[in-house]
Amino acid sequence: MQIFATYEYSSLLEIVITELEQKGITEIYAVPLELRKKEPRLMDSIHRSDGLSFIDKGMIFGFMLSTIGASKGFVWAGGPVVWGLAGAVTGFGLGIVLNWIIYLVKRHKNQNEIRKGKKGDVILIVTCEENQISVVEDILWDHKALGLAKTR
Known part of the structure; x- marks a missing residue:
């Protein structure tokens, strides 16, 4: 046995x-x-996914800012379409940058734990x-x- x-x-x-x-x-x-010797890949392939997504917050912020931009565009010069698109692009970029910062902070924290002698x-x-x-x-x-x- x-x-x-x-x-x-x-x-x-x-x-x-x-x-x-x-x-x-x-x-x-x-x-x-x-122990793992090299950093895992950042981008996922179609056959392997680790659940890490960089566009989820970008889509949410893009939706929110495009809605605000389109509604304010009725008053501002340029119209609702221009300000809605500008809000979508700005929100999407803001969300991606926010996700990237969160990823870097978590990765740095995990690397410090490994360096401290994780067995x-x-x-x-x-x-x-x-x-x-x-x-x-x-x-x-x-x-x-x-x-x-x-x-x-």
Whole structure:
């Protein structure tokens, strides 16, 4: 029987391995996962999307400012069509700039967290007998496993 557990790389992982060895379980395999080395792509493709959109706020601001511009255009020189289009272009640009600033702030914040020494995860694979499953599970959960899975 194999039990898979994920851990953050910390001293708790060493304690878990030591406790399992003290219980007589010797087939323990720890696999560290590599951290991302390069920045993810900014623009999405048709096959992959991360939910990040730069035009959503631009469309909203474009709609709002075009409505205001068209209504004020009845009074201003140039007419409602010109001021509606000017409001749409201005609002769309404002929304894109706002999204870009928010993206840069979030990205900078995430990069600072990574630079501060965020550690990778480790997959721990424990091979044991059927009668040892509950003991192994208890040890893994007691030492803050992030997740657990069993296979036969």
